[in-house]
Amino acid sequence: MKLSLxxxxxxxxxxxxxxxxxxxxxxxxLDFEVHYDDVETLNHKAFNGELDITKLSYHAYAYAIExxxxxxxxxxxxxxxxxxxICKRHELVEWLSGNSDRGSAVSDExxxxxxGNYTTANFLLGLAFPTLTNKQEMVFSAIEQALLDERIxxxxxxxxxxxxxxxxxxYKISDLGDYWERTTGAPIPLGGIVAKRQLxxxxxxxxxxxxxxxxxxxxxxxxxxxxxxxxxxQEMSEEVMYxxxxxxxxxxxxxxxxxxxxxIRTLFNxxxxxxxxxxxxxxxxxx
Numbered sequence: 001m002k003l004s005l006x007x008x009x010x011x012x013x014x015x016x017x018x019x020x021x022x023x024x025x026x027x028x029x030l031d032f033e034v035h036y037d038d039v040e041t042l043n044h045k046a047f048n049g050e051l052d053i054t055k056l057s058y059h060a061y062a063y064a065i066e067x068x069x070x071x072x073x074x075x076x077x078x079x080x081x082x083x084x085x086i087c088k089r090h091e092l093v094e095w096l097s098g099n100s101d102r103g104s105a106v107s108d109e110x111x112x113x114x115x116g117n118y119t120t121a122n123f124l125l126g127l128a129f130p131t132l133t134n135k136q137e138m139v140f141s142a143i144e145q146a147l148l149d150e151r152i153x154x155x156x157x158x159x160x161x162x163x164x165x166x167x168x169x170x171y172k173i174s175d176l177g178d179y180w181e182r183t184t185g186a187p188i189p190l191g192g193i194v195a196k197r198q199l200x201x202x203x204x205x206x207x208x209x210x211x212x213x214x215x216x217x218x219x220x221x222x223x224x225x226x227x228x229x230x231x232x233x234q235e236m237s238e239e240v241m242y243x244x245x246x247x248x249x250x251x252x253x254x255x256x257x258x259x260x261x262x263x264i265r266t267l268f269n270x271x272x273x274x275x276x277x278x279x280x281x282x283x284x285x286x287x
Contacts, residue, residue, distance in 0.1 A: 003207070006035040006042050006054035007193075009232035010159050011241045012248035013055060016074055018225030020214035028206050036232065038139055039158075039191065040116025052196050053207055058189040058267055060118040061284075062277035067197060069204065069286050070264075073212035074193035077252040077260050082177015082188045083121035083158045085112075085129070086170045088147045092154065096129070096173045110153040115140035120190050121158050123271065124176040141234075144168055158190075160236055160244045184270075186263035187252065195286075204286055215254050261285060 005021070007013040019025045021032050035051060043060035045051055049067045055074070056064060087093065092110070112135045114122045125132060136152060143155040144165055154173070157165060165172070177188045193211060195204045218225065222245075226238075233241050252260045264284060271277040 001029060001203070002031045002033060003052040004035060004050075005032040006037060006045060006051040008039055008042065008055060009036045011229050011233055011236070011244040012076060012159075014229045014232050015218050015222075015225060015245045015249055016211070016215050016253060018214070018228050019217040019221075020210055022225075022228070024221075024224065025210070025213045025217050027210050030206065030210060038115075038141075040119060040137070040139075043116060043118045046194065049196065052199065053193065055191055055193055057116070057118055057120045057123075057191055058264060059120045059123040059271075059277070061192060061194065062268065062271065062280070063118065064194065065280050065282050065284070068194035069197050069282075070284055071193045071195055071204070071208045071211060071286055072255050073208055073215060073253065075252055075256055075260065076190040076192075076248045077187045077256070077263060078190075078248065078250050079181055079187050080175075080177060081190065081247050082175055082180060083115075083119075083124060083156055084162060084165070084175055085125065085173040086147065086155050086157055086165050087153065087173055088150065088170055089153070090171055093171050093173050110134060111136055111151075112154040112156060113138050113143040113146050113152040114156045115143065115158055119158070120188075120267075121156050121176065123267075123276065124180060124188070125156055126276070127270070127274075128174060128176050128179045144170065159248075160240055162247070163240050163243055184263075184266050186266050187260065189260070189264045189267050190248070192264075197282075201287075208286060212254060215249070218249070219254075256285070 043056050046056045046064040114135045146152045147155045180188045195207050
């Protein structure tokens with residue numbers, strides 16, 4: 001059975017899915033047609049129901065829940081893994097760092113580059129800095145350069161940019177993952193893997209088992225997918241690639257478990273309370 005599968009070319013995703021798509025594990029009769037896209041493109045594909053299985057932001061899942069169900073394996077959650085709000089002008093750090101209300105008088109003049117409206121990063125930005133409403137969507141990898149070129153005032157960065165912004169002379173204002181952890185005590189849910197609800201339940205569970213097997217194989221053989229990971233990592237060094245993997249691939253990627261599911265429920269409950277996402281009668285998780 002062939003299924004369409006979407007994930008990003010970032011090292012955490014290619015690390016997770018290498019064994020699956022290259023049949024280094026038992027895929028239980030499943031084959032995959034792979035689509036590589038940045039996370040916001042994947043979010044929009046999920047809204048349209050284009051793929052059988054896809055990575056998406058947890059924020060976006062709220063808008064795709066009618067079509068998809070969240071699998072137990074393959075997710076990106078954790079402590080110390082949240083998006084960073086950064087800038088080029090150090091005086092903005094003094095305005096905003098540690099107090100989201102400091103810049104309320106002028107923040108509507110500041111343009112924030114974000115990696116997508118439906119990213120969990122943008123959701124966290126709205127919680128931590130509700131006055132920062134002047135936003136421009138862009139591909140996440142373009143945000144640092146936009147700051148350097150002074151086309152934006154603030155940048156919301158994710159993925160490997162956590163490891164590169166300082167060497168480019170940029171400054172951290174806030175770690176939004178740290179903000180989430182301090183206010184909830186829970187790991188931050190960033191992205192998950194979902195399968196179409198219209199697929200037979202047995203196939204959904206088979207997909208979930210195969211993804212878990214792929215993650216476990218990657219942990220047991222961390223260099224096995226090196227060439228594949230590097231081929232999608234642009235000019236990233238091997239050191240940065242594996243820092244990226246260590247940050248985003250962890251025990252929650254193997255299985256959400258009770259702690260992971262509680263964190264996701266916390267995210268959704270907070271968003272529902274603030275009326276930031278639509279209500280749903282669907283179960284969040286694969287039963």
